[in-house]
Each structure stands twice: as C-alpha cells, then as structure tokens.
Amino acid sequence: MRIHLSSVFVDDQETALRFYTDVLGFVKKHDVPLGEARWLTVVSPEDPDGTELLLEPSGHPAVRPYKTALVQDGIPATSFAVEDVRAEFSRLRGLGVHFTQEPLEMGPVTTAVLDDTCGNLIQIVHSK
Secondary structure (H helix, E strand, O other): OOOOEEEEEEOOHHHHHHHHHHHOOOEEEEEEEEOOEEEEEEEOOOOOOOOEEEEEEOOOOOHHHHHHHHHHOOOOOEEEEOOOHHHHHHHHHHOOOOEEEEEEEEOOEEEEEEEOOOOOEEEEEEEO
C-alpha cells in the first residue's frame, strides 16, 4: 500500500495552481472540469507518477472553521520534503513568499512554515 493522493483545501483553485506551480515548482497533472470546480492535481517534477496533491475547493461548510483554527494555532496543513530548508527558504522568500516560521533545527530535522496564499500553512522539511 502507498499514498496515491493527498489534498489541501484552497480558497481559489486558479490562485492555488499558480502558487503551487509557479512558486513552489510543482507541475499540473490533472485538470478536469467538475461544474463550478475542477479535479486539479499537481505533482513533483522529480516524480511525475508519484503522489498527487489535490487542490480541493474549500466549499464544504466545515472547511473554513477547520482551516482558520489550524492557521490560528500555527499548524501546517501538510508538509513537503526539500533537499535544503535554508536554501528553499531563501529562494521562496526572494519570490515574496511569507513565512510564519523561519528555518528551525530540531535535532536531525530542519523545518520552516510558509503561507500558501490560499488559506493554509505549509511546512517544508529536510532530515540530516
């Protein structure tokens, strides 16, 4: 068994697609119209057949309070592995990305937390 798909709730799918592709560097995998929304997934360019991230609309009534509570408590919605958190932090900060947590070393793990502009905090992480 392996993880095939994960999702993050986004306020606006088009804004999310631009952020996750143009800024974070993912590539669009699926874009299927579904009425007012789309089945919109992105993947790592390093693993195009790997785990997909669904940019899921925040339309369900439970989503807004859930996302608000996570952000207020500083809890990331998901986590992405990177080769070097400090280098990625610098690259993304140079692109105007807002971080709520600068790189922090915790033993063998380094993390940072960014705002995805779509209502979520996202953690980037690497292990030594």
